[in-house]
Amino acid sequence: MKLGVILPAGDLRVSARQAEDAGLDSVFLGDHLMTGRPSLDSTVGLGVAAAVTTGIRIGLSVFVPAMRPLAWAAKQIATLQEVSGERLILGIGSGGGEAQFAAAGVPYGERGPRTDQALRLLPELLAGNEVRIGDAVVELAPAVAVPPIWVGNRGRRVLERVAEHGTGWFPSLLPPDAVADGRRRLTDLGVANPVTAVGATGALGGGADLPTAADLATGINEVYGMPLDQALSLPLTGSAEAVAERLATYREAGAAHIVVGLAGPRWAEQVRALGRVRALLGP
Template identity: 35%
Template sequence: MKYGIAIRNMGPQSSPATIRACARLAEQAGFDAIFFSDHLCIPPDQTEGSGGRYLDALATVAYVAGITDRIRIGISVLVLPYRTAVVTAKQIATIQELSGERMILGVGVGWMKPEFDALGADVHQRGAVSDETLDVFQHLFSADVPGAFNGPLIQFPSFAFLPRPKRPPLWIGGNGAAATRRVLKYGDGWHPMLPADKLKASVEDLKRRARESGKPEPEIIVRRGLRLDDREKLAIARDRLIAEQEAGATYFILDLGRYPDEKSFGNSIDTFMSKVKI
């Protein structure tokens, strides 16, 4: 199993100094990747925990790529309907190029209606917009000068799409049938929010469908919070990791919640890597 770590790009922990320190600690500890979350327009009644302070996920990934050397940098998950497809593809290609192809792109359709409203995006079209955005990504990353694109929602003429690095691994977020359909059509991984006791059957079904369609089995990513405060909680955390692996998870993202500072973050990840990781 591979291990990632979520770093807060929201709230008081999202200062440049704290993000820098946490990113370097995660790289030194041996995590496979760092992940950030995506919100753009938090409504006033949803600011508990962040105070309304939220750094743009793509800009934060680019920043962290520049201060690290080996660790991969990803988003868990980027809300596709919030952004225009071509500009987003260009930003992704740029980050991928400048980071030495270290980006991991988790994507989702979103859920927070006030955020859609603030951005002028139609929440009822989020699935269709996400599908067509993924079609655009496939189209643009396929050639240096891809042809014109004429979808029902997005159209553009042929243009040079350079630089054109290897497309980042694409992880599809979501629990339902639409999400697993996107995994089989577009994705390299599935990033559901299902608990371990409900994950196994869904993973087995998805892997079967992948084999039948001639696709490689997808990475299965889970993101969980774990308590690491004492010996008893460490034993519970290790048992949870084993359960996630037995349910089919191949990639575990540790979410430490609202750690107060980089010292607490560093102590927690050292504890996880030395006493919980399997």
């Protein structure tokens, strides 16, 4: 099982190097126009992470092409793939909320069709082929290798998008049994050996300054509306050994890659603990 981490706000040069030094497999950034909290542009931020690391994968968790002109979105993705030495993992979703789409000048009701168009055309655009978008014929250069495309979120339409266009499924905040169910449904849709990545939240180690599992579950309940009894089963807390044991159940359910958003202070200490989890999980 591979293990990655969401980069925190702050100096990305330092945090990306810390994640690589800890032995993690990937670093990710979310893609938000505005959330009420400070956030960096995902493509610029990952370009910084790529520039100061050598082997760790860089990932978008998840990129929302529907909020952008498609040719411009393809150019951003191609640039990241080029400058990172083909280390990009391209998570794609259609979320972001009505306010973000309004700020981008894109009708919220068009997010589904625009996402489908992006998934259909991005591989051709990245490969440098001529692609018709509306009245324009677009040919981008330099051409790049198409990165792994992980389709984010959950639901039947998401799984259909994985089957039609993706190389993996990338839901967040799911228990292992739901991951296993999604894998079975993908198999029914004819997807052979899909790479399943799962987004998780956690606070590793101990100390009064770190949020507890109950604290994290309350946050999940407030932000996502998930019932508290369900949310309580999701946070990753405690020792590296305890977290590795929890993640092993995700591996048994079919998850090949876990991406953790660390909560609370002492990020550098927590990411070192996450590195110990990675070592315990083995190859």
